[in-house]
Amino acid sequence: MKNSEFIEELLPMQPKEVVAYKCPYCHDIKTTEFAAERCIEEHLLDKVINDMWDDGATLQQIDDQFGVFNGCLTEEQKTVTKDSCFVIEYLALCDKPAYRIVHIGSHWGAITVGGKGSYLGYYEHDVNMLYIKDPHPLSELFVYEFGK
Numbered sequence: 001m002k003n004s005e006f007i008e009e010l011l012p013m014q015p016k017e018v019v020a021y022k023c024p025y026c027h028d029i030k031t032t033e034f035a036a037e038r039c040i041e042e043h044l045l046d047k048v049i050n051d052m053w054d055d056g057a058t059l060q061q062i063d064d065q066f067g068v069f070n071g072c073l074t075e076e077q078k079t080v081t082k083d084s085c086f087v088i089e090y091l092a093l094c095d096k097p098a099y100r101i102v103h104i105g106s107h108w109g110a111i112t113v114g115g116k117g118s119y120l121g122y123y124e125h126d127v128n129m130l131y132i133k134d135p136h137p138l139s140e141l142f143v144y145e146f147g148k
């Protein structure tokens with residue numbers, strides 16, 4: 001096919017209007033109403049889970065109620081609370097317990113940790129559950145301070 005023929009074939013084409021559904025929380029555009037409703041439900045569930053987490057629940061209690069970890073928590077993960085802190089060396093190259101769980105996603109239990117482990121400042125990052133190990137008490141939380 002020559003270029004001119006190709007262009008002639010495309011000329012009658014007009015843009016088509018489509019219907020989409022926008023999640024009012026994250027503004028994601030979904031192609032079905034069902035997907036948008038599902039997105040809204042996940043945000044509401046996230047809120048309930050994280051309110052429970054902020055009130056001091058353990059990972060086990062959250063899993064018992066919402067099944068976000070599918071019963072796959074290790075013995076030491078079961079007792080972890082918002083006050084537990086972890087050494088996650090690859091975050092800001094910090095080898096001290098500077099990170100705590102600051103958010104739990106309802107979808108597959110995605111974990112976000114946050115902390116100030118170095119001069120890079122406060123930092124939040126999603127981590128694999130494999131890094132949620134050897135919990136330290138809140139009294140051992142390391143917070144980087146300039147010059148110390």
Ligand SMILES: [Zn+2]
Nearest residue numbers: 023025026039
């Ligand atoms: Zn959403």
